[in-house]
Structure formats: C-alpha cells, structure tokens
Amino acid sequence: MTAEEKAGQVLLPFFKGMAVEAQADAIERLHLAGSIIMGDNVPLDAQGRMDVQGMAAINHRLAQAAAANGRPWPGIIAVDQEGGQVARLGPPLTEWPTPMSYGAAGSGPLAREAGQGLAAELVPLGFNLDFAPDTDVTIGPKDVTIGARSLSSDPGAAAALGVAFSEGMLTAGVLPAVKHFPGHGSMTVDSHLSLPTQTATVAELSARDWKPFQAAATAGLPMVMTGHIAVPALEPGVPASLSAPTYTALRGLGFKGVAVTDALNMGAVTKQYPGGTAAVMALAAGADLLLMPADVGQAHAAIVHAVATGGLPPERLDEAARRVATMMVWNARTAPKAGAPPGSSAALSARVSASAVTVLSGPCGGPMVPGAVQVAGGKPADRARFEAAAARAGLSLGSGPVVSLIGYGGRGAGGDIAVALDAPWPLQESTAPVKVALYGRSDGAFDALAAVLAGKAAARGKLPAAVGSFPAGTGCP
Incomplete structure (x- = not known):
C-alpha cells in the first residue's frame, strides 16, 4: 500500500x-x-x-x-448502538433498555444473549462494527456523562458483563x-x-x-x-x-x-x-x-x-x-452472513427489563396499587407507553396512587411511586415513599413495571450502584 x-x-x-x-x-x-x-x-x-x-x-x-x-x-x-439513550437506529429495530439493566439483572448469560440479539439485527443492514459496550465503571451521580450507559459501579461486574455482551456481539458477527x-x-x-x-x-x-x-x-x-x-x-x-x-x-x-x-x-x-x-x-x-x-x-x-x-x-x-x-x-x-429481522429481539429486551426492575423502597410482594393508577412526569410518549402497559396488566387509569416517571436528566419526584427510567440517581431526592429503578423506557420495560405494580411479577433486580442512602445491591430478596 x-x-x-x-x-x-x-x-x-x-x-x-x-x-x-x-x-x-x-x-x-x-x-x-x-x-x-x-x-x-x-x-x-x-x-x-x-x-x-x-x-x-x-x-x-x-x-x-x-x-x-x-x-x-x-x-x-x-x-453507536448501545441501548437506552445511545441508539442511533430506532424502530423497527428492537428497542433496548439502558446498559445499566445488565448490571441490575446481574446475569452474564443474559448480557451475552442481549449482545447477540442487538448485534444480529445490525447485520442485515450492513453494519459490521458497533461502538458498544460502554464498560466504564460509574461513580454515581457525579458521573455526568456515562450514567446508565455504565453496566455497574462494581469493577468486577462491569468487566464480566462487558466481556459477556461483547462475546454475544461477536457471535452475531459484529x-x-x-x-x-x-x-x-x-x-x-x-x-x-x-x-x-x-x-x-x-x-x-x-x-x-x-x-x-x-x-x-x-x-x-x-x-x-x-x-x-x-x-x-x-x-x-x-x-x-x-x-x-x-x-x-x-x-x-x-x-x-x-x-x-x-x-x-x-x-x-x-x-x-x-x-x-x-x-x-x-x-x-x-x-x-x-x-x-x-x-x-x-x-x-x-x-x-x-x-x-x-x-x-x-x-x-x-x-x-x-x-x-x-x-x-x-x-x-x-462472521456469520445471516442476521435477524428488525424487532426480532423484542421479547428478549423485555426479559432484560423484567430481570432488572429494582425496588429500592416499598413492598416486595403482592400488588403495589389497588387495581387503578395515575401517571405523572416523564415525556408524553413515556406516559402513553406506561398507560398502555398498565392496561395490558389489567390496571385501570385515572384514579389511585400516582406513579411519577423520571426521565433522562430528570430531578426527584413526588407522588406515591417514583420510577427512574434512566439512571437511578434522582430517586435519592424523590419524596415518594415507593422508589423503583426501571433503567429503560421501552414497551418491554413498561410492561415489566406494570407487572410489578399489579403484583403479577416480582422485582428481581438489584441496584448496580449506590443511590444516596441505598447501597449497591439494594433490592427485593
């Protein structure tokens, strides 16, 4: 040359x-x-x-x-297709929650499967390199740039999950x-x-x-x-x-x-x-x-x-x-030449969120709401997605406890149940007695939240980083 x-x-x-x-x-x-x-x-x-x-x-x-x-x-x-806030390619590709979801779920096999699922949908489009995953170890609220793009505040967890996600991507050929x-x-x-x-x-x-x-x-x-x-x-x-x-x-x-x-x-x-x-x-x-x-x-x-x-x-x-x-x-x-059709990993993305949703304070069993719920905060699209997920979970809308959604860069919230859709840090200044970290705003993430609120599923995630007085590892047993 x-x-x-x-x-x-x-x-x-x-x-x-x-x-x-x-x-x-x-x-x-x-x-x-x-x-x-x-x-x-x-x-x-x-x-x-x-x-x-x-x-x-x-x-x-x-x-x-x-x-x-x-x-x-x-x-x-x-x-750049990490999931969460950093996703250059939108629907009909599968929408993924924030990478911090993998830290909350704490499962290497799940992170590997997600890496493969995300990458497989890029292959038919002609992509062969994705600038992901972000393996930076977050220090919490003072980390102004990375936030929920980080897998965890624990170096060992960030290392293991980052390798697993990467190996999944390589399996798909990206x-x-x-x-x-x-x-x-x-x-x-x-x-x-x-x-x-x-x-x-x-x-x-x-x-x-x-x-x-x-x-x-x-x-x-x-x-x-x-x-x-x-x-x-x-x-x-x-x-x-x-x-x-x-x-x-x-x-x-x-x-x-x-x-x-x-x-x-x-x-x-x-x-x-x-x-x-x-x-x-x-x-x-x-x-x-x-x-x-x-x-x-x-x-x-x-x-x-x-x-x-x-x-x-x-x-x-x-x-x-x-x-x-x-x-x-x-x-x-x-690299394998075949990929996966757009949206084919939607169920896997939902499973990631179901494994990640974390209750910092509030009940760990049974319904959190009495069959009806109100929603506040977030963007109009977030509220619409929440309402659709609540309806799918059998919850009626317009009365009952107020669920306050906190989006990317949002502040603490009041109401009865505060839900962080991105990094969980705003929950430390939320006055709502029940605090939930969701780490995502996809349909699958809102379905996971609605299932926990309705008492149809347990919140299985653990905080991957400290949030105020809530130490890393906080979550339902």
Whole structure:
C-alpha cells in the first residue's frame, strides 16, 4: 500500500445528513477505512421510523466505495448502538433498555444473549462494527456523562458483563468496541464539551477503572476505544486518546487489538488541537484507528505530510493500518452472513427489563396499587407507553396512587411511586415513599413495571450502584 492508502486505512469519518455520494467519493479518493453512521444519516419512512431498505442501501454504497480500490478486506460500517439513550437506529429495530439493566439483572448469560440479539439485527443492514459496550465503571451521580450507559459501579461486574455482551456481539458477527479507556465513569466533566482530568493514581486506576479493559484484553476482544481524558499520572494535560503513555498502559494490560480514539471532533480535542494535528498526534501516540476527525481531508493530508517529513515514523503507520486490516480480514472470515429481522429481539429486551426492575423502597410482594393508577412526569410518549402497559396488566387509569416517571436528566419526584427510567440517581431526592429503578423506557420495560405494580411479577433486580442512602445491591430478596 502507498502512504496515501495507509493514511486512509486508519481514518473512520462521519458525514452530514444524506450526503452519501460525497462520502462514498471521499472513501474512494482517500482510501478511507469506511464510515460511521450517525443519527442524521438514518433515512426515515413516512411514519418517522427507520427505513430499513434505505439504511441497507446506504451502507451497501459505502461498503462498495471502500472496496473500489481493490483491497481484499471489507470496509468498516460502524454505528453507536448501545441501548437506552445511545441508539442511533430506532424502530423497527428492537428497542433496548439502558446498559445499566445488565448490571441490575446481574446475569452474564443474559448480557451475552442481549449482545447477540442487538448485534444480529445490525447485520442485515450492513453494519459490521458497533461502538458498544460502554464498560466504564460509574461513580454515581457525579458521573455526568456515562450514567446508565455504565453496566455497574462494581469493577468486577462491569468487566464480566462487558466481556459477556461483547462475546454475544461477536457471535452475531459484529465487532464490539469496549470504551472509554482509561475510564470515563469517574469523570465529573463531559469530554464532548471540554477536557476532564482524572486525578487517580495508576494503582487506583488499575484497581477500578482499568479492570474492564484488563478483562477485555484477557478475553481477546478486538477493539478498545480511548477517551479524551487527561491523566496526570500518565501525561499531564494531554487527552488519553493522544497520549503515548496511555497507549503503553493499554498495551501493558495485554491488549493486542485495534485501539480506536473517541470522536476527534469533540470539544476536548478540537479546542486544543485544530486542523489535522490531533490525527497525527493520536497515531504517533499509538492509536490505530482515528474516529470522526473534524475534517477528514485535513487529517489525511496531515498524516501523509508527517510521514514524508519525518514527523511520524512510517513503521507506526504500517502497524496501525495492519491492525485495522487484520481485524477486518478476521471479521470477514469468521462472521456469520445471516442476521435477524428488525424487532426480532423484542421479547428478549423485555426479559432484560423484567430481570432488572429494582425496588429500592416499598413492598416486595403482592400488588403495589389497588387495581387503578395515575401517571405523572416523564415525556408524553413515556406516559402513553406506561398507560398502555398498565392496561395490558389489567390496571385501570385515572384514579389511585400516582406513579411519577423520571426521565433522562430528570430531578426527584413526588407522588406515591417514583420510577427512574434512566439512571437511578434522582430517586435519592424523590419524596415518594415507593422508589423503583426501571433503567429503560421501552414497551418491554413498561410492561415489566406494570407487572410489578399489579403484583403479577416480582422485582428481581438489584441496584448496580449506590443511590444516596441505598447501597449497591439494594433490592427485593
């Protein structure tokens, strides 16, 4: 491969809206690794749902462009599809609850099954890489970015469940990417906006934040994403994604796969490293794949120039390009070609929520409501879904105890029963005597809630992280 081809092989760009042909042209012209699909790239039908055939056609066109230069491995077609708040692809694909559901359910086999179910629906659309799962270990309410995207506040649980979910994805033929090394769950600043600083020592990081990444390395998982987090114990003031000591630490865990940066168009990077400088820095530091540079043409030119002028050792670019190509050759050889139809995992998603719903305070047996219920809070769509689920569970609406729904980023609630639909932290400031963590707002999640309220099912989940005075592990026996 020429230097230009190798420079393209380590770049995974985004594009705006429906500019598919322009993106295909860039992939071909710059020899790019492929493309990531973001929310504004997803075609919708007349009902506002994802156009399945349209999405598959877009991905096929981008894959075709990646193959146009004659390279024998497939291009990367990637997406962020974690479940919960981070889901670029909506219905008719299965809607999944937040990843924290797996921590509440506490079942490795269930997490593995869910990883396979989620990934299997991506395959017919042409996706071969999903930037999931998020294995960051959350510290609770001060974790402003990750929240319910985290599996657990327990490093061992986050590690085991992250590996299980990833292995399920691989079984379906989709490459997982565990993220965000060196750990974003203990950060109190959002790296989408500015650069967080991790003040922990290496010993402290090894005992907490790095455990899931150590487990990923031990399991031989193919990809780890580095975050835009400054770690003074490694290299002060420099985002981990651009820091050589960070990649040395990651490789020191035994990781041999592809190290991918978090999106290079995020504020933590662009404010400090304009133009193509971030791309060259990340590569020189040890990254293999550069995600979403702000200007992919600029990044490509900067890499080629750096190699030509001695600013980037050619063997470093060789190593990065070889790792990416090797991963894609391996995936093409091992991935099953068939997938699963849209929505085929709805029952599995509902089972996840039924295993996760957690009662922090309130009765653990029998009906919580006397056959009728009122709903408040949340968004109109949440209230409508709750009402439909209540009706399915045989509950009448308009009288009885008030169920207060708390959505993403919501505050504490009153009423009789407070229900957190995302991270459970707002329950600590809720005045409702009964407190329930649901970790999801899918139809299946609301069915699980309604079944518990009606006394038709037990709440089986345990808190995967402390909520105020309620310690991790709180839940019905």
